[in-house]
Amino acid sequence: MSAAAERPVRVLLVDDDPLVRMGLRTMLGGVPELTVVGEAEDGADVPALVAKTRPEVVLMDLKMPGTDGITATARLHERPDGPAVIVLTTYDADDQVVRALRAGAAGFVLKHTPPAEIVAAVRRAAAGEPVLSPSVLAGLIRHVTTPDDDRHRARELLGTLTDREQAIAAAIARGLTNRQIAAELYLSTATVKAHLTRLMAKLGAANRTQVAVLLHAAE
Numbered sequence: 001m002s003a004a005a006e007r008p009v010r011v012l013l014v015d016d017d018p019l020v021r022m023g024l025r026t027m028l029g030g031v032p033e034l035t036v037v038g039e040a041e042d043g044a045d046v047p048a049l050v051a052k053t054r055p056e057v058v059l060m061d062l063k064m065p066g067t068d069g070i071t072a073t074a075r076l077h078e079r080p081d082g083p084a085v086i087v088l089t090t091y092d093a094d095d096q097v098v099r100a101l102r103a104g105a106a107g108f109v110l111k112h113t114p115p116a117e118i119v120a121a122v123r124r125a126a127a128g129e130p131v132l133s134p135s136v137l138a139g140l141i142r143h144v145t146t147p148d149d150d151r152h153r154a155r156e157l158l159g160t161l162t163d164r165e166q167a168i169a170a171a172i173a174r175g176l177t178n179r180q181i182a183a184e185l186y187l188s189t190a191t192v193k194a195h196l197t198r199l200m201a202k203l204g205a206a207n208r209t210q211v212a213v214l215l216h217a218a219e
Contacts, residue, residue: 009034011035012039012058012083024118042067069087077103087107124177167185
C-alpha cells in the first residue's frame with residue numbers, strides 16, 4: 001500500500017454547537033483512517049481554516065448565527081480543488097438543503113444518522129463517490145420537483161448525453177460508486193471517470209448529487 005493510500009482522510013468540522021462538534025470529533029477520532037484537522041463555529045472562519053488545514057472533507061452545518069453553511073459551501077465551491085462538503089442537517093425536507101446542493105454540496109447526512117454511516121459518508125466523499133442518504137434524497141426530490149418547463153429542460157439536458165453517459169448517469173442516481181459502475185458496465189474505473197467528467201460538463205452539474213437530482217427531476 002502506498003503512503004498516499006495510508007494517509008488518513010482529513011476532516012474539518014463546522015457547527016455552532018460545541019456538543020455536536022465534540023460528538024463528531026470523538027466519533028471520527030476513533031477511526032484510524034480519518035483525522036479531524038480543525039473545527040469552526042461560524043462559516044466565516046471556514047475559508048481560512050481550509051487554507052490552513054487542507055481537509056479533504058468538510059462536515060458543514062447549515063444554520064449558524066454568523067455566516068451560514070450555504071454561503072460557506074458556495075465559497076469553498078469556488079476554490080480550485082476545494083474539499084468535498086457534506087451538509088449536516090436535522091431535517092430531511094429542509095429547503096436549505098436544496099440551496100446547499102445548488103451551492104455545490106457533495107452530499108447530505110442527517111445529524112441523527114448512525115455513526116458508522118457518517119464515517120462511511122466521509123470516506124465516500126473523500127473518494128469522490130456519492131453521499132446520498134435515501135431519506136434526504138427523497139426530500140430533495142420533493143423540493144426540487146419540477147414544473148413541466150423544468151422537467152422538459154432536464155430531459156433536454158439528459159438528451160445531450162451519449163448512451164454510455166446516460167447509463168453512467170443512471171447508475172449514479174442509484175448511488176453506485178465508480179468501481180461498481182465499472183463492474184456493471186464492463187468498463188475500467190478510469191473510463192468511468194472520464195465519462196463522468198464529460199457528462200457532468202454537459203449537464204452543468206457540479207457534483208454527482210446534482211446529476212442524481214437532475215435524473216429524478218426528469219422523470
